[in-house]
Amino acid sequence: MKRSAILFLFVLTWVIIGIGFYFLNRNPSPTTDTPVVRVGSVSGDLSNHVDFVNAAQLVTPAVVHIKTRSSNGGGLGSGVIIAENGYIATNNHVIENAESITVILPDRREFVGELVGRDPNTDLALLKIKATKLPVVKLGNSDEVLVGEWVLAVGYPLTLSTTATAGIVSAKGRNIGIIETSQQQASQQGSSAIESFIQTDAAINPGNSGGALVNTRGELIGINAAIASMTGSYAGYAFAIPVNLAKKILDDFKQFGEVRRGLLGVSFPSPTTEDQFLKQQGIKPGTVNGVFITDIQPGSAAAEAGLKAGDIIQKIDGQQIFSSSEFSERIARHRPGDEVKLSYLRDGKERNTSAKLKREDRSRDLASRQSVSEMYEKLGARFTPLPSALKQQLGVNAGVVVTEVARNGVFGQIGIPPGTIIVYINGTEISSPKDIETALLEAGRSRIQILAIAPDGSKVAFNFSFGA
Missing domain, CATH: 2.30.42.10 (PDZ domain)
Incomplete structure (x- = not known):
């Protein structure tokens, strides 16, 4: 009996030791050799971590490489397949002035890209290739995007193959002034540039333009369009066109071959x-x-x-x-x-x-709707030509001096003081008040950019619009 009790205690001891090792291995105590990593929640629950694998697998087959040829050389960019019969969204600046467009799929098949439509005012363009049963990126809802949300950028940066980078949404509704400074056809179309970018810190570089910005579900929330950088390479700030705006523009291209924008006035x-x-x-x-x-x-x-x-x-x-x-x-x-x-x-x-909302009447120019005197009344300013001696002193070939500014006019509202010298309007040299009239009439309702010299001698830029 005594021998049986000892055997029982021996077995029980090893059972207890075994159970102890089991739980010890399931929940090891942190040591200096085993750092605690908490991902996804403050409780350290690893089941809640952010996983981009599924999103990347859904998106990368439907993001294409775009090459263009033109008299100026050519360019590289990206595009997003939005319909299985070959419709591809990209940026206007990727294909602008292109004499030929080549679309390269991730499986290395090459197609000739046909331009369906492009819009300098939103920097969007739609291409079509002759292909069927293509993988597509599902369109999401950019209104539901939240600041701090994880996102994935997919494209072809720096001539590399398909590349995915991750980051968060840093801000929404960003206006960085890139469309009105780089696009001059906006004035010909008589509509204002539209900038309301999604800002992200996902790494985007030259070549990413036209690529996809998606959420963790692999849904398209934006078309990558620009970076803010002093060097031309990624520096922490990237911008994408919201997909809810892109949907409308791309649908217009499909149905009408052009953008039809309703105007509030x-x-x-x-x-x-x-x-x-x-x-x-x-x-x-x-x-x-x-x-x-x-x-x-x-x-x-x-x-x-x-x-x-x-x-x-x-x-x-x-x-x-x-x-x-x-x-x-x-x-x-x-x-x-x-x-x-x-x-x-x-x-x-x-x-x-x-x-x-009303349709824009492109057959009537601004001169028929608004006299020059009314325009000057809105500007709230008067001008005089810049004397030749001052041109020579400042090293400029043109310019007019702002002599008066009314507080309730456009110039007063945007902070242009008397004594400012206007040198360019929308890239055109200004030598007389008549040049101002011509430049503003040509711009219509487009964004107007004034490059000037302030009274203290510093170079300044002003942007405004007569309507949208």
């Missing part, structure tokens, strides 16, 4: 001058969310809806608007004839109205 400060303008109106930036309307075009959708200068538009179709870039993008998603619901502030009270 309002003017407002450019994104770079919004805060300064609000301060001049006695409004503290940030205290009122919305877009301050500076002018209503006669006979426009806005005029018929009862909007007035001084109104602050806060919502479009129930969605809060925080900036003019976001406002422009949401209007640009609509076609002529579409009705939009607007909520706005007037005299501190919220009001609501509906506006039926």
Whole structure:
């Protein structure tokens, strides 16, 4: 009996030791040799970590390499297959001035790319190749994208093969002034440049333009378009065109071969001058969310809806608007004839109205709608030619001097003081007040860029628009 008890205790001891080792191996105590890594949650639950493998597998087969040839040499970029019968989205600047376009699929098949349509005002273009049953990227919803959300950028950077990089959404509704400074056809089309980029820190380099920005589910939320860099290579800031805007533009190309944008007919400060303008109106930036309307075009959708200068538009179709870039993008998603619901502030009270957007009449230029005297009244400025002696002193071939500035005019709103010397408007040299008239008439409702010399001798740039 005594021998049996000893045997029992011996077996029980080893069972306890075995159980102890089992639990010890399941939950090892952290030591200096075993660092604790917490991914996905503060509890250290590794089941919640971010996984890009599935998204990358879904997207990379549908992102293509684009090569172009032109008299200037040619270019490289990326594109996104959005329909299995060969429709491919890319940037306008990737294929601009191309004499031939070659599309290379990830499986190395090459096709001739046919240009369906392109829009300098949004930097989007649509190509078509003769192929079927192609893999596609599922379109997502850029309105649902959140700052801090993980994203994946896929493209062909620096002549490399398909490359995926990860990061987060850093901001939304960004306006960086790249479209109006690089595209001059916008003025010919008579529409304003639309910039409301998704900003990300996912690494994007030259060659990524036109590629895909997707969420962790592999859904397209943006078309990669630009980087902010002093060197030309990735420096932490990259920008993508929201897919909800791209959907509308690309559908227009498919149906009409061109963009058909509905116009509201309002003017407002450019994104770079919004805060300064609000301060001049006695409004503290940030205290009122919305877009301050500076002018209503006669006979426009806005005029018929009862909007007035001084109104602050806060919502479009129930969605809060925080900036003019976001406002422009949401209007640009609509076609002529579409009705939009607007909520706005007037005299501190919220009001609501509906506006039926109108088609832009390209057969009538700005001169027939607005006399030169009315234009100068809006600018709120007077000019005189720059004397030859000053041209020589400053080392310029042209220029006019701003002699007067009215506080409630465009120049006063964007902070152009008397004594400023205007040298260029939209890339054209300005030598006389007549040159200003010509440049503004050609620009129409497009974004207008003024390059000037400030009274202190520094070089400055100003951007504004007469409407959108």
